[in-house]
Amino acid sequence: QVRLLQSGPEVKNPGSSVRVSCKASGGSFSSDTLNWVRQAPGHGLEWMGNIIPILGTTKAAQKFQGRVTITADESTTTAYMVLSSLTFEDTAVYYCARARAVVDPFDFWGQGTLVTVSS
Amino acid sequence: SYVVTQPPSVSVAPGQTARITCGGDSIGTRNVHWYQQKPGQAPVVVVYDDSDRPSGIPERFSGSNSGNTATLAISRVEAGDEADYYCQVWDSSSDHWVFGGGAKLTVL
Numbered sequence: 001q002v003r004l005l006q007s008g009p010e011v012k013n014p015g016s017s018v019r020v021s022c023k024a025s026g027g028s029f030s031s032d033t034l035n036w037v038r039q040a041p042g043h044g045l046e047w048m049g050n051i052i053p054i055l056g057t058t059k060a061a062q063k064f065q066g067r068v069t070i071t072a073d074e075s076t077t078t079a080y081m082v083l084s085s086l087t088f089e090d091t092a093v094y095y096c097a098r099a100r101a102v103v104d105p106f107d108f109w110g111q112g113t114l115v116t117v118s119s
Numbered sequence: 120s121y122v123v124t125q126p127p128s129v130s131v132a133p134g135q136t137a138r139i140t141c142g143g144d145s146i147g148t149r150n151v152h153w154y155q156q157k158p159g160q161a162p163v164v165v166v167y168d169d170s171d172r173p174s175g176i177p178e179r180f181s182g183s184n185s186g187n188t189a190t191l192a193i194s195r196v197e198a199g200d201e202a203d204y205y206c207q208v209w210d211s212s213s214d215h216w217v218f219g220g221g222a223k224l225t226v227l
Contacts (some may be wrong), residue, residue, distance in 0.1 A: 035216070045154070045162065045205050047216040059214055062120070095161055103209045105152040107173065109161035 001026035004096050005109035011116045017084040019073030026081045028109070030054040031079040033099040035106055036070060036081045040092040048094075051079060052102070086117045121210035125219035130165045131196050139222045141189040141206030151189040152207040153182060155200075156221075162205065166191055193224070201226050 007021040022034065038050040049060035051087035060068050069082040079096055094113045097106035123143040131137040141151060151169050154162035164173055166182035169189065179194045193200055206219040 016152040037218075044203075044221040045156075045207075045218040047218060061215055062213070097161075102214075103150070105164045105173075105207070106154075106162070107164055109163075111160055 002098055002108040004098060004108055006094075006096060006110040006113045009114040009116070011118060012086050012110075014087055014117055014119055016086055017082055018086060018090075018115050019080055020080045020094050020096075020115070022110050024077045024079070024098065027047040027098060029072075030074050033102050033104070034070075034072060035099060036068075037095045037097055037106070039095070039112075040089070043092075046092075048081070048083075048101075050102070053079070055083040074086045083115075086115075088117050091115065091117045107110040120213055121208065121216065121217050123217055123219045124207055125204075125206060125222045128222070128225065130191075130225045130227055133198065134198055135196055137193040137196050137200070137224055139191045139204050139206075141169055141191070141208075141219050142187055143189075143208060144187060146187055146189050146208065147185045149184075149208050149211075151182065151184050153180075153191045154205045154207065155183075155202045156205065157202045158165045165204075167202065185210050196224075198226050200224060 003025045005023045030053045035050040051058045051070045059068045072079045096110040098108040140188045153166040154166045156162040169184040170182040181192045200227045203221045208217050
């Protein structure tokens with residue numbers, strides 16, 4: 001059974017950056033694909049990007065290219081997502097989600113991290 | 120980029136069958152995954168690869184995919200099935216995942 005434990009809620013100023021962590025346990029972290037998905041209040045799911053830790057390869061959705069950085073630390077089985085140049089529209093719950101392979105469904109999800117952008 | 124479209128809402132009486140669609144250009148040639156999300160919770164996959172069910176998901180949940188429409192069907196609908204349902208498709212041209220806008224299922 002895979003468990004994904006995310007870091008706690010964040011409140012950030014516009015223009016700043018936020019880092020959300022996702023600690024994985026119980027799976028094959030290195031060979032899995034870790035995805036990041038966000039959900040603004042009252043809105044749907046939005047895929048942000050992913051990483052395959054063993055390869056170190058990342059992919060970012062076009063909307064977030066240049067603003068999102070996804071990394072993974074195999075030694076601590078933790079994935080990170082940094083989103084920079086925050087605006088009010090980035091207020092959302094951010095989820096990490098595991099897939100066995102790049103095109104597989106997201107079978108395990110973190111609990112979500114609320115990021116609030118406020119001045 | 121690839122676009123998939125879902126109806127914003129679907130309503131059904133208890134015991135009936137709910138059908139939630141996901142439309143996209145030749146979506147029948149792609150694998151579609153379906154997620155259920157209840158308020159305040161993370162999504163849960165209920166159907167993957169068009170019509171397969173993860174362990175623990177009731178047989179009442181089924182999926183099909185042909186032409187320009189994928190469909191999630193929930194038979195013998197119960198009050199506990201009220202949730203938002205999202206379809207998900209891999210866009211191989213961009214190596215991106217695409218989610219539908221979500222459909223809110225209301226049990227009357």
